[in-house]
Amino acid sequence: MxxxxxxxxxxxxxxxxxxxxxxxxxxxxxxxxxxxxxxxxxxxxxxxxxxxxxxxxxxxxxxxxxxxxxxxxxxxxxxxxxxxxxxxxxxxxxxxxxxxxxxxxxxxxxxxxxxxxxxxxxxxxxxxKKHIGASIKDDPGTLCWNEVYTSNVDRAGKFYSEVLGWKLDPVDMGPMGVYTLFKAPGVEDSVGGMMGITKDMGDVPSHWCAYIATNDVDASAKKATDLGGTIMVPPTDIPNIGRFSIVSDPGGAMFALYKNMH
Structure with missing residues (x-):
């Protein structure tokens, strides 16, 4: 834990x-x-x-x-x-x-x-002050990643760099395009990521997406639909990194399911 x-x-x-x-x-x-x-x-x-x-x-x-x-x-x-x-x-x-x-x-x-x-x-x-935020992260059922989908990666990247001091680390993901990792000063691991909104995503506004860890992305995605949710992006492998799916709850709020490969 x-x-x-x-x-x-x-x-x-x-x-x-x-x-x-x-x-x-x-x-x-x-x-x-x-x-x-x-x-x-x-x-x-x-x-x-x-x-x-x-x-x-x-x-x-x-x-x-x-x-x-x-x-x-x-x-x-x-x-x-x-x-x-x-x-x-x-x-x-x-x-x-x-x-x-x-x-x-x-x-x-x-x-x-x-x-x-x-x-x-x-x-x-x-x-x-009294509330630090989450007491647990990165375990099943808890926050494990945050990612911004943006209509302009250059403008958004510059903004987060200037406001939060994040350094930008672009990674070529092949067919998936360029994925930018955010690095915070004094923090070893990347703190979040950024993706450009592509035409095949449709008319999606820029937004932050929370990733919640699970032991089995496919089973959790199916369970989400059984409970009245909707699969927006079916379970998909990120080569050598992990597996994810984007779902919406019955009210329409979107989040991602994620399992690390390592």
Whole structure:
């Protein structure tokens, strides 16, 4: 079990589902990944549900209010830990991005902002206080990777480099095209990846996708459909790296299933 007591600057630390039907989402993810849920009141008419494995936090979900649900489809948000969310957020506009929500305190657990890169992909920035984010990563049923699909890899890459200090490591994947790995200063492993949106993907907006680890991608993808989800990208091998599938839950929020080859 890969447990964490802190997350380093520039690394992904949390995922959060905004859904139109929390009960439906709990049933789907509970059966798919074995998650249990801990409901926490988080304001008027808002219940914030921690998603747990073995009593440890792996993510969260909440049901959107009526106004938000009219404007925003169900989705998974990805969070990156930063040491100073105010200073990092100030870099967003000069780098060509947009601040969706200025930094604000989340009770006494942390401080955050919501930003968009120049191509429209949304990302949350998190400065931890009492809540570091996920206590477990990289194990089955937990976050193992985050990847941005973008309409312009050059603009997006420059943005993340300027705002988060990530170094770009392009890798030629042959028929799959060029895949860019993000490297954070002082962190040995790559922290995330970037792919250009291709014509065969259709009219897909730029977005971040959370990858959740599983012992068997094919079995998990089938189970997702049995539970009312939809396979968007069927189980596919990434040569010498792993196997993945992109699915959407019954509410339409997309995420990826992944198993490392090594």
């Amino acid at each position: 890969t447990t964490f007591t802190e997350h380093k600057q520039g690394t992904f630390s949390w995922i959060e589902l905004a859904t139109k039907d929390a009960a439906q989402a709990k049933k789907f993810y509970g059966e798919l990944f074995g998650w249990s849920f801990e409901d926490m009141p988080a304001g008027p008419d808002l219940i914030y549900s921690m998603c747990n494995i073995g009593g440890k936090h792996v993510g969260a979900l909440y049901q959107m209010g009526a106004e938000m649900a009219k404007e925003v489809p169900p989705h998974w948000d990805s969070y990156v830990t930063v040491n100073d969310v105010d200073a990092t957020t100030k870099k967003v506009a000069p780098a060509g991005g947009k601040v969706v929500k200025e930094p604000f305190d989340v009770l006494d657990v942390g401080r955050m902002s919501v930003v968009q890169d120049p191509t429209g992909a949304t990302l949350c920035l998190w400065q931890a």
